[in-house]
Amino acid sequence: METAVPIDVKALFNLTYGMYIVSTEWEGRRNGQIANSVMQVTSTPSTVAVCLNKENLTWELLLKSGKFSVAVLEEEVPMTFIGTFGFKSGRQIDKFAECNWKTGPAGTPIVLDHTLSWIEAKVFERVDVYTHSVFFGEVLSCSCLKEGSPLTYANYHLVKKGKSPKSAPTYSLNAVK
Numbered sequence: 586m587e588t589a590v591p592i593d594v595k596a597l598f599n600l601t602y603g604m605y606i607v608s609t610e611w612e613g614r615r616n617g618q619i620a621n622s623v624m625q626v627t628s629t630p631s632t633v634a635v636c637l638n639k640e641n642l643t644w645e646l647l648l649k650s651g652k653f654s655v656a657v658l659e660e661e662v663p664m665t666f667i668g669t670f671g672f673k674s675g676r677q678i679d680k681f682a683e684c685n686w687k688t689g690p691a692g693t694p695i696v697l698d699h700t701l702s703w704i705e706a707k708v709f710e711r712v713d714v715y716t717h718s719v720f721f722g723e724v725l726s727c728s729c730l731k732e733g734s735p736l737t738y739a740n741y742h743l744v745k746k747g748k749s750p751k752s753a754p755t756y757s758l759n760a761v762k
């Protein structure tokens with residue numbers, strides 16, 4: 586017989602993350618979104634993973650394009666900027682009309698505002714996990730733009746008093762603060 590184990594979701598709140606903008610482009614349509622769920626997976630070859638909600642426009646475009654960029658955000662990023670990329674959908678607004686960006690060597694759109702460094706990757710595997718998909722990408726190119734402290738998810742919540750929308754994998758942590 587199985588014994589009941591306690592589920593204290595506060596335990597998950599101790600997991601640490603950074604804050605990123607994941608972007609992609611398909612047939613001229615550029616879009617990006619805030620994601621905290623970005624990680625390096627292997628070193629040789631260099632691979633990364635991002636976890637995106639299936640209802641996001643970025644998820645829809647990435648499914649078709651198979652390539653994405655990750656912009657690593659600096660600590661000083663204004664909340665209004667996070668609001669544009671993290672609380673609005675590209676289905677309602679053109680986020681790339683509101684920021685400085687460039688096309689990277691591998692062909693993905695890269696957000697330049699408040700970005701310390703960026704990575705471009707080609708998807709080689711997708712794993713669907715209920716509401717989200719984890720996209721595994723092999724790094725195609727990456728570069729540093731400036732020195733600075735990367736924004737952490739903890740800083741966003743504790744210092745900037747930010748929230749996470751329903752589409753974020755860590756949404757349930759809003760409730761335990």
Ligand SMILES: Cc1cc2nc3c(=O)[nH]c(=O)nc-3n(C[C@H](O)[C@H](O)[C@H](O)COP(=O)(O)O)c2cc1C
Nearest residue numbers: 619620621622637638641642643671673674675752
């Ligand atoms: C702090 C923060 C963290 C987030 N992390 C993620 C994430 O890891 N994955 C995800 O799919 N959405 C995440 N989101 C939510 C998306 O950024 C949001 O749903 C966005 O509006 C989707 O835009 P799109 O429809 O233009 O793709 C996060 C938002 C915030 C503010």
